[in-house]
Amino acid sequence: MKKEQAETKLKPTLGLTRRSITGVLCLAVISLICARAPAQNLFAVGVDSGGGFTGSIDKFTPNGVQSIFASGLTTPFNLACDSEGNLFVADAGDENAGSGAVYKFTPTGVRTTFALGLSVPVGVAFDSAGNVFATEFYSGFIYKFTPSGARSTFASGLGEPQGLAFDRAGNLFVAVSGEGEVDKFTPDGIRTTFASGLVWPFQLAFDSGGNLFVADGGDPWDLVEGAVYKFTPSGLRSTLASDITPGALAVDSADNLFVGESHWEQQTLVGSILKITPSGVQTTFASKLVGALAFQPPQGPTPTLANISSRGSVETGQGALISGFIITGNDSKQVISRALGPTLTSFGVPDALQDPVLALHNSTSTITSNDNWQSAANAGQIPINYRPPDIRESVIMTTLPPGSYTTVLSGKNAGPGTGLLEVYSTSSGLSNASVRGFVGTGDHVLIGGFSSSGGNGTIQLIIRALGPTLTQFGVNGALADPTLTLIDGNGNVVAFSDNWKNTQEGAIQATGFAPPSDLESAILATLPNGNYTAIVSGKNGATGVGLVEVYKLH
Structure with a gap:
């Protein structure tokens, strides 16, 4: 046949192709990205028999029962699910610059806009830290x-990059369609060619053995x-x-490969999703013409921060001890906050705060406060195990919806001393805890404690110690050069950081939580569930206001 045109066209059943004849698009690909889940619901972009987008996303149960999950999209070109089951859609828009977007759908179908102003986004994928990567076909950007x-x-x-996939080491693989190759990027962004000599590569998927x-x-x-x-990790094809x-590719947790296949029968576009087992047995999973696909990941138990605590010097003004936390999930949770002072004396802590006062804030206002726990209206309902030994100590027990909160420990009548601030979630679900306070020397360093539970017995965290960054937020006397030590429940040092770029620089940057200042410290670790302590000190005995943060990664 004579090639009458050479231009790029956008169709749901295709990766982008530059070929067409008198306006009739030549079939090239279906793009598919799949989270690893052998018996989960399957999301599929709707396609009509003429090869056009319907603007909807269908949901298939493991038994193939179909229903409409979402509608009203323009050009939903690619899909990916995060670890919590949220569906992200790369919508290429109308092919005009800036008309593309990435939308987020919760498991119940609630839609929000994650990113706007993109130009024909056609690939989307997640790294292990929950960062989203998206390709722009025309611009060549990721x-x-x-x-x-x-x-x-x-x-x-x-x-003309299209499909994306991450290996277990955090390297990003890209199907570079216009160059006929697959490129590999390290977490630091170093690019190499992994495979070449291809014609029009457009979609990628890894199995558990690292085969691409x-x-x-x-x-x-x-x-x-x-x-x-199929390419082995060493590149053998x-x-x-x-x-x-072939169209979409996906690999489930049993290493079955799903292939989206489509073809023209006269003037009608038809297709199916094939399933190929590791032994090569091929069956038809669904006789349905679809665009991009994504499996909903299994929603088993996830690790969570159960309790957090902080011990430090309680000063006046900006020297108060402040702890922040986030409640995750969809349901409200009961939280108990305690402020201890006199009790610390029995544990050998010098200069214990004599009369602590506790206040709880949300992002806009003060929710409640307490001075002397027995004065609380619900004091009789506080579980015995959470009642402080000393009546001068404070407790707030309340039920909070998901969101961000701050507890502030100060001394009554501005009295200084060492205090302990604790937050307990009786049903777990805490995330991303932080503590700000004065960092002294000796027993007056800033100490943040936390415990984790649930999931598969481990939790991935990034812990940061900030100082110089606080200055830009109006904090006077910020700690100039913080160091960070992580200790387990047996008193063993798990990790130490002084200037985060000295160790784990690439891995920390990949999480999106790299400290703003090179003098600040960070530790990225996967820890077995248990009790841990993060200690912030000033280098060479320096003092000042510091911030320790604990982020739970995906």
Whole structure:
């Protein structure tokens, strides 16, 4: 056939292709990204028989029962699920610059806008820290978004990038369609060519053994059929399926490979989703023409911060001891906050705060406060195990909806001393705890304690010690050079950090939680559930106001 046009067209059943004849699009690919879940609901982009987007996303149960999950989208080109089951949609818009977006859907279908102003986003994937990566087809950019949506450029200069996939080491693999290759980026952004000599690679998927599957759309104009290739971690290539028009690729937790296949029958576009077992047995999972797919990940128990505490010098003004925490999930949780002082004397703590006062704040106002726990209206309902030994100590017990909160420990009548601030969630669900206070020497360093539970017995955290950054927020006397020590429940030092770039620089940057100042410290660790203590000190005995933070990663 004569090639009458050479331009890029956007269709749901295709990766982007530059080929068309008198306005009739030549079939190339279906893009599919899948979280590893063998028996989970499957999301699918709706496609009509003419190859156009319906603007909807369907949901299939493991038994194939179909229902509409979402509608009203423009060009939903690619999908990916995060670890909590939220579905992210790369909507390419109308192909005009800046009309693309990434939308987020909760498991119940509530839609919010995660990112705007993109130009034809066609690939989306998550790293292990929950950062979102998205490709722009025409511009050749790959953008990185932190979990909060902050955007930065991860890579540029690629020739029509499409599908993305991460290996277990955190390396990002990119199907660079226009260059006929698959590129590999380290977490620090160093680019190398992993595989070349392909025709039109557009979608990628990894199995548990680190093997990479590549969907190559081929070139129908030159009678080059599409294929699915398998690359070992060392780059050895073999052909898994040939003489087909492959589309989406996904690998479930049992290492079954799902391949989206589509073809024209006269003037009608038809297709199916094939399932190929590790032994090569092929069956039809669904006789349905779809665009991008994504499995909802299994929602088993997740690790959580159960309790947090902090001990430090309680000064006046900005020297008060402040603890922040976030309640996650969809339900309200009962939280008990305690402020101790006199009790610390029996544990050998010098200069204990004699009369602590406790206040609880949300992001806009003070919720409640307490001075002397027995004066609280619900004092009789406080569990015995949480009642302080001394009547001068304070307790707030309340039920809080999901959100961000701050507890402030100060001394009555501005009395200084060493205090202990504790937050307990009776049903767990705390996340991202922080403590701000004065960092002294000896027994007056800033100490943050936390415990974790649930999940598979481990939790991944990043812990930060900040000082210089506080200055830009109006904090006087900020600690100039903080150091950070992490200690387990047996008193063993797990890790130490002085200037975060000295160790784990690439891994910490990949989480999106790198400290703003090079003088600040951070530790990234996967820890078995238990009790831990983070200690912030000033380098060479320096003092000042410091902040210790604990973030639970995905």
